[in-house]
Amino acid sequence: MVENFDEWFHDILEQADITDSRYPIKGMAVWRPYGFQIRKHSMNIIKNLLDKDHDEVLFPMLVPETELAKEGIHVKGFEDEVYWVTKGGQRELNEQLALRPTSETAIYPMYSLWIRTHIDLPIKMYQIVNTFRYETKHTRPLIRVREITTFKEAHTAHATKEESDEQVQDFIAMYKEFFDDLGLAYLISKRPEWDKFPGADYTMAFDVIMPNGKTLQIGTIHNLGQTFAKTFDITFEDKDGEHKLVYQTCAGVSDRVIASVIGMHGDDKGLRLPPKVSPNQVTIIPILFKKGKEEVLAKCAEIKEQLEAKGLRVNLDDRDIRPGKKFNDWELKGTPIKLELGPRDLENNITIAMRRDEEEKIELALDDDLADNVIKLLNKSSENLSNQSWTFQDEHVKFTDNIDEIAQLVEAGNVVSFRWCGDEAIGKEIEEKTGYDILGIQEEISEGKCIASDNDAQYMALIAKTY
Ligand SMILES: Nc1ncnc2c1ncn2[C@@H]1O[C@H](COS(=O)(=O)NC(=O)[C@@H](N)CS)[C@@H](O)[C@H]1O
Numbered sequence: 001m002v003e004n005f006d007e008w009f010h011d012i013l014e015q016a017d018i019t020d021s022r023y024p025i026k027g028m029a030v031w032r033p034y035g036f037q038i039r040k041h042s043m044n045i046i047k048n049l050l051d052k053d054h055d056e057v058l059f060p061m062l063v064p065e066t067e068l069a070k071e072g073i074h075v076k077g078f079e080d081e082v083y084w085v086t087k088g089g090q091r092e093l094n095e096q097l098a099l100r101p102t103s104e105t106a107i108y109p110m111y112s113l114w115i116r117t118h119i120d121l122p123i124k125m126y127q128i129v130n131t132f133r134y135e136t137k138h139t140r141p142l143i144r145v146r147e148i149t150t151f152k153e154a155h156t157a158h159a160t161k162e163e164s165d166e167q168v169q170d171f172i173a174m175y176k177e178f179f180d181d182l183g184l185a186y187l188i189s190k191r192p193e194w195d196k197f198p199g200a201d202y203t204m205a206f207d208v209i210m211p212n213g214k215t216l217q218i219g220t221i222h223n224l225g226q227t228f229a230k231t232f233d234i235t236f237e238d239k240d241g242e243h244k245l246v247y248q249t250c251a252g253v254s255d256r257v258i259a260s261v262i263g264m265h266g267d268d269k270g271l272r273l274p275p276k277v278s279p280n281q282v283t284i285i286p287i288l289f290k291k292g293k294e295e296v297l298a299k300c301a302e303i304k305e306q307l308e309a310k311g312l313r314v315n316l317d318d319r320d321i322r323p324g325k326k327f328n329d330w331e332l333k334g335t336p337i338k339l340e341l342g343p344r345d346l347e348n349n350i351t352i353a354m355r356r357d358e359e360e361k362i363e364l365a366l367d368d369d370l371a372d373n374v375i376k377l378l379n380k381s382s383e384n385l386s387n388q389s390w391t392f393q394d395e396h397v398k399f400t401d402n403i404d405e406i407a408q409l410v411e412a413g414n415v416v417s418f419r420w421c422g423d424e425a426i427g428k429e430i431e432e433k434t435g436y437d438i439l440g441i442q443e444e445i446s447e448g449k450c451i452a453s454d455n456d457a458q459y460m461a462l463i464a465k466t467y
């Protein structure tokens with residue numbers, strides 16, 4: 001793992017052309033071409049999963065104050081974070097408009113218009129948009145931004161509570177598949193009452209342990225119950241002609257997903273990208289001498305075509321610079337497989353394949369099996385990155401039944417699991433005493449004592465240093 005992770009993370013975003021934070025607004029940055037491709041491939045994975053049973057839509061970015069303010073708990077939770085538009089040209093607006101911090105209050109007035117009877121249910125829609133939160137805590141590119149540029153928000157409405165609970169489980173399964181494809185290990189927990197989404201009945205969260213031992217919330221799923229249905233009058237006529245309130249859920253991920261791919265898999269040479277999201281899955285590096293230059297380049301072009309024919313994303317680095325610089329550049333940018341080809345390799349009809357996830361060099365024959373052999377290496381690379389993430393996480397979750405041990409375990413870069421009775425006051429006491437946040441509960445248990453009271457333990461819970 002890298003030394004000073006925060007410094008490494010900040011530097012790599014610039015060096016690997018991911019984002020540029022020199023944009024003149026704090027907490028907002030530019031997606032540069034290479035980073036934009038990583039973002040595109042990452043979000044395509046969740047889009048394909050959502051498109052199986054959700055409709056993609058697009059709502060306006062501006063939300064009238066009257067709508068935003070309707071849901072008391074919700075607006076309370078966001079009142080310090082909302083950006084307001086108050087003028088149109090030279091004129092004061094007669095009602096100020098919020099830049100959406102999230103879109104419940106934009107979407108649900110429309111759900112109220114669209115949902116009339118039970119045949120209109122369930123509604124399952126999502127959008128991938130930018131949202132705005134005037135974060136007052138320390139902003140960090142991709143991790144805590146003021147313009148959340150890659151905010152996937154899904155919003156569902158159902159006839160029954162059971163269906164909404166099922167939907168939460170569906171989202172959990174979907175996020176598992178998404179994060180598995182990104183090779184990320186994750187902790188799933190139910191947020192404590194005091195840390196759930198404003199207006200939700202309960203919040204399920206996915207957290208990753210970043211290399212510095214801090215956890216990052218990379219996805220959340222909220223069961224909203226009927227709170228927003230009451231506020232926005234979202235009712236339906238059921239089979240017996242009765243008018244009932246819908247049950248709702250919503251689920252979100254953001255730029256933090258990209259932050260995790262970069263942070264979890266990176267090493268001191270730069271990015272190590274999972275093949276599924278890497279802009280280039282294979283980089284061909286020709287070794288050019290005056291003699292045989294044309295033949296080598298011709299062969300490289302042929303190999304590129306052969307691999308692209310199998311759906312692989314390939315770039316041929318034929319820049320007129322020395323090969324060592326090329327190897328460093330693509331090592332920094334994390335291309336999963338590099339293929340080196342020089343005049344001697346051409347004579348021997350082979351190429352030297354190098355994996356980025358580990359120092360492995362193997363000779364591959366330049367024959368019809370080349371693409372399949374490269375795909376095998378890419379699959380091994382994906383598996384290896386994922387295994388490394390899960391090993392890292394397993395090594396950094398420690399159990400203790402002694403509250404005085406928590407601080408030192410967290411300071412050593414771990415998430416700590418402990419027994420908790422679930423009492424809110426005792427939970428807050430544990431946070432006060434240790435100085436860290438309870439991430440949430442993981443499972444119900446029926447043995448042992450609570451770590452901070454004489455009560456019987458109800459749950460295994462997690463506590464960590466969070467972003
Ligand atoms: N300032 C921020 N910068 C980057 N990502 C953020 C920021 N605030 C929240 N997120 C990410 O966005 C996800 C969804 O945000 S949220 O408030 O938890 N949930 C919602 O807004 C719900 N409407 C679900 S769509 C969070 O899990 C977190 O991963």
Ligand SMILES: [Mg+2]
Nearest residue numbers: 081133135144
């Ligand atoms: Mg927040």
